[in-house]
Amino acid sequence: MPESDYDLIQACRRGDVLAWEQVLEKYERLVFSIALKYGLSTEDSADITQLTFTILMQSLDQLRGDTRLGAWLATVAKRHAWRSLARRRREPVGQEKDVAEQEWLSGRSTDPYEDWERVEWLRSGLEQLDDRCREILRLLYFEPERPSYAQLSARLEVPVGSIGPTRARCLERLKGLLA
Numbered sequence: 001m002p003e004s005d006y007d008l009i010q011a012c013r014r015g016d017v018l019a020w021e022q023v024l025e026k027y028e029r030l031v032f033s034i035a036l037k038y039g040l041s042t043e044d045s046a047d048i049t050q051l052t053f054t055i056l057m058q059s060l061d062q063l064r065g066d067t068r069l070g071a072w073l074a075t076v077a078k079r080h081a082w083r084s085l086a087r088r089r090r091e092p093v094g095q096e097k098d099v100a101e102q103e104w105l106s107g108r109s110t111d112p113y114e115d116w117e118r119v120e121w122l123r124s125g126l127e128q129l130d131d132r133c134r135e136i137l138r139l140l141y142f143e144p145e146r147p148s149y150a151q152l153s154a155r156l157e158v159p160v161g162s163i164g165p166t167r168a169r170c171l172e173r174l175k176g177l178l179a
Contacts, residue, residue, distance in 0.1 A: 005069035013060050024053065027070055031077045038081040047164045048084065050149055052077045054161045125177040132156075133170035140167060 008026075011019030031052045035045035055076055063072070126134050135156065139147055153160040 005067065006065055009060065009063055009065075009067065009069065023056075023069070027073050028053075030070060031073050034074055034077040035081045035084075038078070038085060040081055040084060044084055048077055048080050051080055051161055051164070054159075121178065125174050128177050129170065129173060132166075133173060136163070136167055137170055137174065 008019050008023050012023060028049060032045050032049045035048035036042070040048065052073055056073060063069075126137065129137070136152070139152060139155070147155070149160050149163045152158075152163050156163075158166070
């Protein structure tokens with residue numbers, strides 16, 4: 001099993017799944033902790049981690065032989081954490097960023113009629129979305145087992161890196177429809 005970063009990069013270039021798993025095991029916590037350190041939520045940190053490793057996968061052939069993989073991954077994670085924070089700063093104050101995080105949407109009441117009314121309201125909003133958005137939101141929020149972005153990517157035949165931004169756009173559209 002490869003030990004050095006150089007050996008890991010070479011093995012990953014050859015398509016060695018075990019080497020890729022070793023890279024993830026070795027550096028996943030580092031990348032995740034960087035995003036957390038910049039004040040991002042757990043979910044946003046997971047998105048940054050996924051994006052960072054997707055970029056690594058796409059950039060394997062461009063990495064030099066003397067690349068220190070940990071430092072390279074840390075730089076990519078930092079840049080994307082900064083971009084995420086910059087986007088957040090541009091959002092108007094008081095604007096909720098994610099419809100799915102709203103307490104009133106996910107909370108249960110003691111009144112069955114209120115629950116039914118909320119479900120119908122949400123269902124009517126979802127029906128107004130295009131098929132792609134409806135499918136992504138259904139898979140992410142209404143399936144008993146929430147699929148990973150990699151599973152969604154394979155199922156929907158879209159790049160892994162586009163799922164997070166697409167999800168955000170779909171939730172914003174839904175929020176507009178429900179407002």
